[in-house]
Amino acid sequence: MTEPQAGAAASAQDVERAWGDNKLAQVLYHDWEAQTYDEKWSISFDDRCTSIVRDRFLRVLESSPVPGESVPFGRVLELGAGTGFFSLNLKLAGLVEDVHVSDLSPGMVEAARTNAERLGFTIEGQVADAESLPYDDDSFDLVVGHAVIHHIPDVEAALREVLRVLRPGGRFVIAGEPTTIGHWYARHLGRLTWEVATRVTRLPFLATKWAREQAELDESSRAAALEAVVDLHTFDPAELAGTARRAGAERVGTATEELLSAFAGWPIRTFEYAVADSALGFRWATFAYRTWTTLMRVDSALDAVVPQKFFYNVGVTGVKPHPTPR
Numbered sequence: 001m002t003e004p005q006a007g008a009a010a011s012a013q014d015v016e017r018a019w020g021d022n023k024l025a026q027v028l029y030h031d032w033e034a035q036t037y038d039e040k041w042s043i044s045f046d047d048r049c050t051s052i053v054r055d056r057f058l059r060v061l062e063s064s065p066v067p068g069e070s071v072p073f074g075r076v077l078e079l080g081a082g083t084g085f086f087s088l089n090l091k092l093a094g095l096v097e098d099v100h101v102s103d104l105s106p107g108m109v110e111a112a113r114t115n116a117e118r119l120g121f122t123i124e125g126q127v128a129d130a131e132s133l134p135y136d137d138d139s140f141d142l143v144v145g146h147a148v149i150h151h152i153p154d155v156e157a158a159l160r161e162v163l164r165v166l167r168p169g170g171r172f173v174i175a176g177e178p179t180t181i182g183h184w185y186a187r188h189l190g191r192l193t194w195e196v197a198t199r200v201t202r203l204p205f206l207a208t209k210w211a212r213e214q215a216e217l218d219e220s221s222r223a224a225a226l227e228a229v230v231d232l233h234t235f236d237p238a239e240l241a242g243t244a245r246r247a248g249a250e251r252v253g254t255a256t257e258e259l260l261s262a263f264a265g266w267p268i269r270t271f272e273y274a275v276a277d278s279a280l281g282f283r284w285a286t287f288a289y290r291t292w293t294t295l296m297r298v299d300s301a302l303d304a305v306v307p308q309k310f311f312y313n314v315g316v317t318g319v320k321p322h323p324t325p326r
């Protein structure tokens with residue numbers, strides 16, 4: 001695989017080859033996404049996202065408590081770090097110290113470095129495939145990942161690599177992965193919202209204010225088609241725990257989140273893509289965020305009674321065993 005340069009537009013030849021080379025497709029798609037990724041996913045490095053990331057991380061961590069574990073974690077690696085949403089916000093939350101970000105996409109590593117610089121953090125960044133990490137054995141206290149393993153062809157191989165680079169007793173926390181059932185309802189809700197919103201906003205008496213330019217709609221449709229190429233897996237929480245155990249982890253735990261919040265969140269997000277930017281203002285943004293946070297609280301209560309597989313997001317944690325004395 002030849003790696004395109006960060007931020008470079010993919011040539012027609014690259015795109016042609018990407019159909020037969022999923023890793024190249026991942027690099028091209030995520031390099032292209034890197035410039036606008038934070039805006040697309042409303043990513044920020046402030047109280048709002050720090051609190052989302054802290055809660056998400058602790059929820060997965062606490063699904064398998066380890067007595068005497070010391071926080072903050074010292075040397076920390078993030079896989080598929082993107083623009084640094086997870087590890088930079090974990091650092092802002094005071095949960096991690098020495099951050100190393102890695103990603104298959106050079107454009108994403110560059111974006112994460114830029115975000116870290118803006119925050120005044122010194123971090124290490126490296127282009128790396130999670131299936132073959134360029135780090136020494138036993139060299140990290142914690143490995144984290146967020147919304148990444150569903151892009152990796154061999155998840156068990158990646159988890160074996162994670163365990164290799166962790167010190168004995170070190171742990172991994174991977175969060176924000178789509179469940180199989182969650183992905184199914186999110187996709188259907190998204191499609192329905194897109195169809196209704198794009199048709200209704202084309203009605204003559206609404207179009208001037210609400211309709212998005214056709215070129216922008218076409219670009220969103222193309223992005224959705226590409227997303228289908230790079231999104232490789234969805235997970236059943238119990239099966240994901242089994243994969244982590246087969247890779248060699250002990251003390252494996254899983255945690256899930258977003259049920260009602262996903263039922264509201266996907267239509268809201270799709271609606272935002274489907275209509276003109278100028279049609280939605282600050283009041284809409286406040287309404288959308290408040291709705292999502294309120295439903296997230298309801299979801300936390302539902303966690304005790306609804307089986308994990310029905311939630312939208314799953315996270316998994318595990319610990320690298322100490323070598324057994326001979």
Ligand SMILES: C[S@@+](CC[C@H](N)C(=O)[O-])C[C@H]1O[C@@H](n2cnc3c(N)ncnc32)[C@H](O)[C@@H]1O
Binds near residue numbers: 081148151
């Ligand atoms: C959906 S983005 C998530 C980014 C970031 N973790 C976040 O939550 O915002 C998935 C990231 O995984 C990266 N990725 C895909 N396949 C990978 C692989 N085999 N090894 C490492 N990173 C990979 C992509 O380049 C992309 O940056």
